[in-house]
Amino acid sequence: MASKRKIATCSLAGCFGCHMSLLDIDERLLELLELADFDRSPINDIKEIKGIVDIGLVEGGLCNAETVRVLQHFREHCRVLVSVGECALTGGIPSMRNHLSLKSCLEESYIRGVGVENAHIPDDPELPLLLDKVYPLHEVVKVDYYVPGCPPSADALWHVLSALVTGRDPHLPPALLKYD
Amino acid sequence: MTRLLETAAHPRTLRRVAIEPLTRVEGHGKVTLLLDDQNRVHQARLHIVEFRGFEKFIQGRPYWEVPVLVQRLCGICPVSHHLAAGKAVDMLVGARQITPTAEKLRRLLHKGQMLQSHALHFFHLASPDLLFGFDSEPERRNIIGVVREHPELAVRGVMLRKYGQEVIKAIAGKRIHGTACVPGGMNKALTVDERDVLRRETTQIIRWCQEAVRVCRDLLDKCEHAPIFGVFPSNFMSLIRADGALDFYDGGLRARDASGAIIFDHADYTRYNRHIHEEVKSWSYMKFPFIINLGEEDGWYRVGPLARMNICDSLDTVFAEHERKLFREAANGGMQHATLAYHWARMIEMLHAAEGIERLLDDPDILGTDLVTKGERSLEGVGVIEAPRGTLFHHYKVDENDVVVRANLIVSTTNNNQAMNEAVRTVAASYLDGQRLTEGLLNHIEVAVRAFDPCLSCATHALGKMPLQVELVDAGGTVVDRLVKGADGQFCDALPTFNYDSGP
């Protein structure tokens, strides 16, 4: 068999539900590990992609400078980039803040909040700069495939991944195409 | 002692080391250390670097959307947010007491989630540290390594999690982000077939959970670090049933101090604000809750499995109660303060959840069809549960048009914020201080954070710093967004520059 495919995954402004749905392939996870190796992913301790990987799965939209950096790094280092889940495709629920000013959101939590002491907005340089809106991935980089759903079902993710690791073009059958 | 490491006196003269992103935890966070020339640690902080703003953007939405909306805070424990919001919304529609079937279905749903979440954390995320050693090769130190070297254990973990997810799916329709709670009850009854499919497996699941407790205890027994690693005194808090037994779904709040003495007991959680406030620190989007009477300095506490095992008087299932007694005996009946004991407590809770699932499936009420109730409307609702990671507070105010006007969430991981920082500093002081830093040593810090099973995803529900200047460039090179200088006039490029003078 040719050398194993490499997969990298990351979560940007997402809830990790898409990653959890990937783990929901249950026993098929063992099969996947036969077919592919994991590079950077929250499930291991590889913190940056080394070299080039075949498949990059990105969950979550863009909400701060760090998420933009990670996405660009993924684009540069992944042959195929897959946008996974509503947040990555559209910004998702976090983009509900887009019609509000960032300032009003911050003040709600850190100044006006119930029982808040030492009220002020956190501003340490260690905190990445926030974008004033939440953006979907394809507004910033070229995306090769989109898998909708919040989260996409485990079957849908399995369908896409098993096609990609064996070099086929993934096409979701209508039964797996869900948006909720 | 560790408190001293929160803020260095002369940060500019120090070298910064960052562990970023934290891995094998759920969500986004990082740890930074400031070291001098002799590698002595002067500052250690766990930062939550993401901000979402749920408390704001939920305003203006009708209250019945809330349980479905807020579960998108977290894909690891969506059921927790769904239930806590569901309970708050019950209050809004005056359903003080929901029907027995609705309550039992919710409890079953909750136990399914406790099982899957605890299995995920122990087998998929934390066990590699205990199986291979804190400073073993990073390539091996993950679930894939466990699959290769301990396939039986890995398969157990996968199957336990799968079962918990199937319980959730039977009730909520989907494994992740399903819907079950409606104002005043539940939206669907459990069918006989669904019940039977789940019931068939419980004997096996309970046995596996018993073995998991044993495996975990053995690993901790063998772990040279266990007795000293991240051990520090703290207060503890959790919900408690009227008779003092542990209850994940409902009850009053109890807090104990480091010696086990009661700070408050059976406190009405709808008035949580009389007991707990939250402090803001400039370097994290996650606030720092504390018990008001004890103040910011001394009032912080731990929540989650360790706290619950320390707090409760009993567990109402046989096997888990037996294990709880062993757990308490190991601390000579006092409070268990070791960070790694979180894992042990977590596995006991997983067993407790599995036994509870079996009992609920055998209860005839679980197949009932009387699912919704209501009473007199009110404009304020508070829902509190014990989520897998600890006490979770949801609080909403609505107006006469049924629209949310205020929201306050204190998520489990936020309750552990100061404790996780203490754990980081304790470990930094005892393992890293003065050493040449290696990947393995830095992983010690992550092992300490990981033990809390922090859900940094939940913890980012609140929002962050006014941005200074960031340009967002699209695939074609066009600038689609630009942010300019903040109110303080400071300039920053896309990656933070380090100006430690702006610390607290």
Ligand code: SF4
């Ligand atoms: S798409 Fe849904 S499941 Fe995926 S990260 Fe976003 S909210 Fe979570």
